[in-house]
Amino acid sequence: MTTRPLRFGLIGTGRIGQVHARSIAADPDTTLSWVCDPFIAGAEAVSERFGGAVTDDASEVFASGDVDAVLIASPTATHVDLIAAAIEAGIPALCEKPIDLDISRVDSLLPLVRSSGVPVALGFNRRFDPAFASVQSRVAAGEIGALEQLTIVSRDPAAPPAAYVAVSGGIFRDMTIHDLDMARFFLPEIVEVTAVGSALFDDGAREHGDFDSAVTTLRASSGATVTIINSRHSAVGYDQRLEAFGAEGSLQVANAPTSLVSLSTATVVEGKPPYQNFFLERYAEAYAAELRAFVRLVRGESSTSPTFEDGRAALILADAAQRSAEERVSVAVDLG
Structure with a gap:
């Protein structure tokens, strides 16, 4: 793994997404490479403050080739699919809690998480x-x-x-x-x-x-x-x-x-x-x-x-x- 600052893709620019954008921008070991939100105005506002290319399509982040990790701060219902997409792309993911509101969806993703070798972390910041x-x-x-x-x-x-x-x-x-x-x-x-x-x-x-x-x-x-x-x-x-x-x-x-x-x-x-x-x-x-x-x-x-x-x-x-x-x-x- 490179020793240069890690390039992050941020998915979700609501209140908690903005918290994470600020943390990424403030840490000398990380940089904001992509900012994604279906509400493009939110992504643009975060990009103007903290940098990063803007998109309303998360698949563009995963396919870009210039992110080392993604931070998932989008609505809960999107978490399982985005974690799966990150794993398929071989990109480590830090996801906000909860993984989902339905334990069966969480369990359906568990084998992929365990077998992939791609780091997946949960945002229990406390x-x-x-x-x-x-x-x-x-x-x-x-x-x-x-x-x-x-x-x-x-x-x-x-x-x-x-x-x-x-x-x-x-x-x-x-x-x-x-x-x-x-x-x-x-x-x-x-x-x-x-x-x-x-x-x-x-x-x-x-x-x-x-x-x-x-x-x-x-x-x-x-x-x-x-x-x-x-x-x-x-x-x-x-x-x-x-x-x-x-x-x-x-x-x-x-x-x-x-x-x-x-x-x-x-x-x-x-x-x-x-x-x-x-x-x-x-x-x-x-x-x-x-x-x-x-x-x-x-x-x-x-x-x-x-x-x-x-x-x-x-x-x-x-x-x-x-x-x-x-x-x-x-x-x-x-x-x-």
Whole structure:
């Protein structure tokens, strides 16, 4: 593999595509060679900011001969076909989560992924957050003894538009799936899922039969448990916390503040501003680190990029959580 900067084709120029375009342009080891979106105006706008030839046809990217990797940030329904096209072209792919909303489509692609030898990675960027990654490595090193309980809190600042909820696959496949992957980052062998959900405040969730609040409990093969607390709104900002509890201690990740300044007066002590209010702020470093890990994977170096199998496992857990919440049962899972 060449040591020059890797040439990327970006497919999809919505909000998350623009995040990835910025990361590719900022990294000295990557360059944006192609920008693709059926809505050509979006591709043109990204190209004007970050470079790259423009097309509305992904097949042109795969056939161009001047891309070393593709980053798939298009709508979920397109992911399976685009991953397959990348593999057929022999081009490594980093794909945003989820792989698909239908596990049967994911499973139909699995043999090709496994047999091709073409690197395919999934965009679970939170594994690369410096704080979460530090806790995981310290747990793995035995600093707090055997992990017994993992608690993950993830609350968005505000509910998404109803039109988004309609095509998202629901809270478990859209939002909780990040936390399900984080759970497996610590405890890969999950064997049981129990979830409860409510529609407490969001009309879009009610309209489309979804939940805006959920609590999911996972049981690992070791007996350790994971509790995931989700909400589609949070008055205090983007609420992203984690605690790992073990036999010899615990490790915590607090929320990221917008300021390190606090106020103390006769009426308030250590008054602070709200937390960061958007995932782009909270996980900016994680997106950059995710890209660097994928570059190492493409170059054949040691890499911690989440795999296609990781994406499949997260979707299996999300499907189990959906079933558990709907049927009010615990669901045994086999991630093999």
